[in-house]
Amino acid sequence: MPGQLVYIMGPSGSGKDSLLQQVAQRADTRLHLMKRCITRSAESEGEDAFSLSPAEFDAMEARGEFAMSWRANGLAYGIPATLDALLGQGHTVLVNGSRAYCEQAVQRYPSLLVxxxxxxxxxxxxxxxxxxxxxxxxxxxxxxxxxxxxTAFTQRLREQGTRFVILDNSSDLQSAATALLNTIESVTSLEQP
Ligand SMILES: Nc1ncnc2c1ncn2[C@@H]1O[C@H](COP(=O)(O)OP(=O)(O)OP(=O)(O)O)[C@@H](O)[C@H]1O
Ligand SMILES: O=P(O)(O)OC[C@H]1O[C@H](OP(=O)(O)O)[C@H](O)[C@@H]1O
Known part of the structure; x- marks a missing residue:
């Protein structure tokens, strides 16, 4: 696929959603942040996601409407299948992912940036x-x-040749967002013909 998938993962509270929001606000129109489907109440604080009931989620999953889906923290998470169309159109697409699902994501999208x-x-x-x-x-x-x-899977990712970077967000959010954007830009510019 001509686009670039950027799969952001990390512990709960590490700032994935905050970083993605920052980067999406700053970046150009070829950079898309995927809105997730989650079986979490729509009134929950934070992430702008599609809120689904477990039955609605299972039905969408059965119809093949997710490019990726996983369960964690008592919730189900789905990335809409429009991801593949965006990648096909050459966009850089940001996904808030799960560490536990990462190896499956790599299998499906071998050129992703983790x-x-x-x-x-x-x-x-x-x-x-x-x-x-x-x-x-x-x-x-x-x-x-x-x-x-x-956590040994991060070692396996490197051994497999998956593009993998660690981003520290212990300090201020703006600096971490700038570092993330720079990382994405360096990878996507490497892809230019
Ligand atoms: N650099 C930072 N400095 C201070 N607070 C931050 C920073 N980054 C994020 N936060 C805050 O930490 C909290 C957790 O961030 P966020 O919700 O983005 O994490 P997350 O990795 O998406 O977590 P989860 O996986 O649980 O959804 C939020 O309240 C956010 O405002
Ligand atoms: O622990 P791991 O497998 O990395 O992640 C599990 C899930 O938890 C977080 O979602 P949220 O905190 O519910 O928004 C992640 O984004 C992921 O979807």
């Missing part, structure tokens, strides 16, 4: 509590995912 967003661990809980979208119990469950997820 960006792992990291922050100092002690900041994660603080930022999630301040965001206030989940209860303290749900936040603890989200953070426990960081110890159970297999």
């Amino acid at each position: 960006v792992l967003v990291q922050v100092q661990p002690q900041l994660l809980m603080q930022r999630l509590l301040l965001r206030g979208r989940e209860s303290p119990e749900e936040i603890a469950q989200r953070l426990s995912r960081n110890t159970t997820l297999d």
Whole structure:
């Protein structure tokens, strides 16, 4: 496909959604941020997503209306199949992805750019509590995912030759967004004929 998929992943609270919003605001029209379908209430704080019931999600998934889909944190997440049309038209497309789904994403889109967003661990809980979208119990469950997820897959990504960068968002959001945009621009300009 002529476009470039940018798959942003990282722990809950690392700032994926904030970074994507920043970059989408600053970037040109060939850069698209995919709006996700999530079985989360439409009233939830934060991310602008399509809110679906579990039954609606399952029906869309069965009809093949997602380019990618996964379950995590008690929720189902889907990236609409329009992703493939955008990539086919040559756009750079940003996706808020899951670490647990990353290897499947690489299999489907081998030329994707994987960006792992990291922050100092002690900041994660603080930022999630301040965001206030989940209860303290749900936040603890989200953070426990960081110890159970297999992090060796990042090593495998490098060995497979997948384009993979780590982006630190421990400091201010603007600096991290600039670094992300620079990374995307360096990869997409490499793709120019
Ligand atoms: N650099 C930063 N400095 C201070 N606060 C930040 C920074 N980046 C993000 N935040 C804040 O941290 C909280 C978590 O950020 P965000 O929702 O973007 O994370 P996320 O990785 O998308 O999390 P999740 O996977 O749980 O949706 C938000 O309240 C956001 O405003
Ligand atoms: O823990 P991992 O597998 O990386 O991610 C799981 C899911 O959680 C986050 O979504 P949100 O916090 O519900 O918006 C991610 O974006 C991903 O979809």
